[in-house]
Amino acid sequence: xxxxxxxxxxxxxxxxxxxxxxxxxxxxxxxxxxxxxxxxxxxxxxxxxxxxxxxxxxxxxxxxxxxxxxxxxxxxxxxxxxxxxxxxxxxxxxxxxxxxxxxxxxxxxx
Amino acid sequence: xxxxxxxxxxxxxxxxxxxxxxxxxxxxxxxxxxxxxxxxxxxxxxxxxxxxxxxxxxxxxxxxxxxxxxxxxxxxxxxxxxxxxxxxxxxxxxxxxxxxxxxxxxxxxxxxxx
Numbered sequence: 001x002x003x004x005x006x007x008x009x010x011x012x013x014x015x016x017x018x019x020x021x022x023x024x025x026x027x028x029x030x031x032x033x034x035x036x037x038x039x040x041x042x043x044x045x046x047x048x049x050x051x052x053x054x055x056x057x058x059x060x061x062x063x064x065x066x067x068x069x070x071x072x073x074x075x076x077x078x079x080x081x082x083x084x085x086x087x088x089x090x091x092x093x094x095x096x097x098x099x100x101x102x103x104x105x106x107x108x109x110x
Numbered sequence: 111x112x113x114x115x116x117x118x119x120x121x122x123x124x125x126x127x128x129x130x131x132x133x134x135x136x137x138x139x140x141x142x143x144x145x146x147x148x149x150x151x152x153x154x155x156x157x158x159x160x161x162x163x164x165x166x167x168x169x170x171x172x173x174x175x176x177x178x179x180x181x182x183x184x185x186x187x188x189x190x191x192x193x194x195x196x197x198x199x200x201x202x203x204x205x206x207x208x209x210x211x212x213x214x215x216x217x218x219x220x221x222x223x224x
Contacts, residue, residue, distance in 0.1 A: 097155045
């Protein structure tokens with residue numbers, strides 16, 4: 001069965017610090033992987049996606065993610081967090097319908 | 111261009127009433143999806159339409175939930191005899207094709223069942 005696990009419900013980082021949000025998936029075929037961000041009162045915005053090819057993908061707002069098939073992971077990273085990055089982050093797998101993780105809430109402290 | 115729009119943005123109803131939620135996808139997108147986001151939960155897939163094919167209803171939680179898509183464009187999600195556990199944000203998304211594509215999400219409809 002397809003599923004996504006985001007082990008960290010909530011993460012707090014200092015502005016300027018690096019960030020890594022974890023995502024593990026279970027999927028029977030080649031996974032199509034996505035990271036979305038949801039800011040308070042906003043809709044979901046795509047940060048990046050992986051379909052095939054280079055396992056390190058670059059996204060918007062300085063985010064990147066690395067697909068590791070052996071670990072069934074697709075962790076999201078950012079080298080230096082900005083206060084505006086505070087939001088809820090969702091990892092998703094699938095096609096056509098998405099299976100989402102439960103999200104990781106990011107707090108950024110000055 | 112215009113994104114996915116949903117109406118109403120907020121809906122408060124009484125237990126037992128029926129509600130209809132509307133989604134206008136991005137023009138030209140053939141695939142349309144409905145998800146539900148409950149407090150403290152992730153996003154739960156409900157139903158998906160692709161062109162003129164029969165919809166995938168595998169995510170609908172009960173037979174009180176139904177959806178239709180008219181003319182391959184606008185979609186309506188109907189919840190009959192609403193229950194308090196139906197309270198959630200209902201999100202609609204569309205994509206150019208069903209497979210191998212990102213989905214573009216609307217702002218959602220927040221449903222509150224009293």
